Amino acid sequence: MRISIASGKGGTGKTSLALLLASERPGITVIDSDVEEPNCHLFLKTEQKQEKVVTIMVPGIDNEKCSGCEVCAEACFFNAIAVVGGKAMVFDELCHSCGGCLLKCPQGAISEAEKPIGIVSSGYSTTVAGTRLMSGLLNIGVPSGVPLIKALLKEARTIEGEVIVDCPPGTSCSMVSAVKDSDYCLLVTEPTPFGRHDLALAINITQLLNLRTGVVINKNDGGDGDEAIEELCHSRGISVVAKIPYSHSFAREYSNGKISLENRTIAEDIWRQIQCVGRERKA
Ligand code: SF4
Ligand code: SF4
Incomplete structure (x- = not known):
């Protein structure tokens, strides 16, 4: 009990x-x-x-592959991604590890990495x-x-x-x-x-x-x-x-x-x- x-x-x-x-x-x-x-x-x-x-999983961006399309930033309900100067940036502190941005990125530029909490x-x-x-x-x-x-x-x-x-x-x-x-x-x-x-x-x-x-x-x-x-x-x-x-x-x-x-x-x-x-x- x-x-x-x-x-x-x-x-x-x-x-x-x-x-x-x-x-x-x-x-x-x-x-x-x-x-x-x-x-x-x-x-x-x-x-x-x-x-x-x-640990939790947080996204990491491959800048070589990123086209700056902003799809990931629009998909993130938690405003944990911003595209600045044509490149995506992740703010780990706001990320809820939902994995949505990975699924949405058309360039396959996002992967996940473990972050100890x-x-x-x-x-x-x-x-x-x-x-x-x-x-x-x-x-x-x-x-x-x-x-x-x-x-x-x-x-x-x-x-x-x-x-x-x-x-x-x-x-x-x-x-x-x-x-x-x-x-x-x-x-x-x-x-x-x-x-x-x-x-x-x-x-x-x-x-x-x-x-x-x-x-x-x-x-x-x-x-x-x-x-x-x-x-x-x-x-x-x-x-x-x-x-x-x-x-x-x-x-x-x-x-x-x-x-x-x-x-x-x-x-x-x-x-x-x-x-x-x-x-x-x-x-
Ligand atoms: S969705 Fe992918 S390609 Fe588009 S800005 Fe985000 S990381 Fe870059
Ligand atoms: S994993 Fe989810 S919460 Fe984290 S940046 Fe991607 S879409 Fe936003």
């Missing part, structure tokens, strides 16, 4: 929830798909690490025995993490048992790629107007993808903010599966790279609810 942990905004506590759940189920796999800023490794501290370079790594945690961590790290300057997230999740597709995917923040294409094949999505929010606003956006995504979804209110203080989140969830037909109280000591341990276990009973309760969803899926 693949459980994604996402949120509409950064800083709500996705990673701390992913780590808390993982520490209650040693032996599961955690996938850190926040490839622009992975941080699960700071807590799970992996060893026996294996790394693999991920990042690495996926896999290793076993030294802090939570038996837990495997897979993560992606996007190269600096690569504009989109989506191809790397897809490569990371493809590597993980044969893993059996429970898998937790710590997703990128926000509701961009990266978040969509990370959550879309999950069996259950936990959306983590905080009881603030900003948290509520971005939770509504994240719910739009999971409902569009038809994903079973639950909400965790983190840094809960029992104030008006909690009520506003609960009202939103109620109006969208989504359960609040847990409320995690604001805790100074939890935050201190997190900032020191430690997985705080002070909310273990909450984690157990979340697992119980997730397993109920798993049983409903199988039934």
Whole structure:
């Protein structure tokens, strides 16, 4: 069962929830798909690490063959090719590797070459025995993490048992790629107007993808903010599966790279609810 942990905004506590759940189920796999800023490794501290370079295909132009006809530039939906001074130029950063320009070039002047975009790594945690961590790290300057997230999740597709995917923040294409094949999505929010606003956006995504979804209110203080989140969830037909109280000591341990276990009973309760969803899926 693949459980994604996402949120509409950064800083709500996705990673701390992913780590808390993982520490209650040693032996599961955690996938850190926040490839622009992975941080699960700071807590799970992996060893026996294996790394693999991920590449995408980008076009290269043979200037000897190029006639400057501009067919490729007109064919590219992403404005990744321009013809300047009668010769085509490719802007790798804008290229989505669709291969369309290759098919269209009447001179056969375009070929493809591999461009490294990042690495996926896999290793076993030294802090939570038996837990495997897979993560992606996007190269600096690569504009989109989506191809790397897809490569990371493809590597993980044969893993059996429970898998937790710590997703990128926000509701961009990266978040969509990370959550879309999950069996259950936990959306983590905080009881603030900003948290509520971005939770509504994240719910739009999971409902569009038809994903079973639950909400965790983190840094809960029992104030008006909690009520506003609960009202939103109620109006969208989504359960609040847990409320995690604001805790100074939890935050201190997190900032020191430690997985705080002070909310273990909450984690157990979340697992119980997730397993109920798993049983409903199988039934
Ligand atoms: S389509 Fe081919 S020949 Fe025409 S400008 Fe592009 S690369 Fe050059
Ligand atoms: S591969 Fe696709 S996105 Fe990239 S330059 Fe060619 S047409 Fe544009």
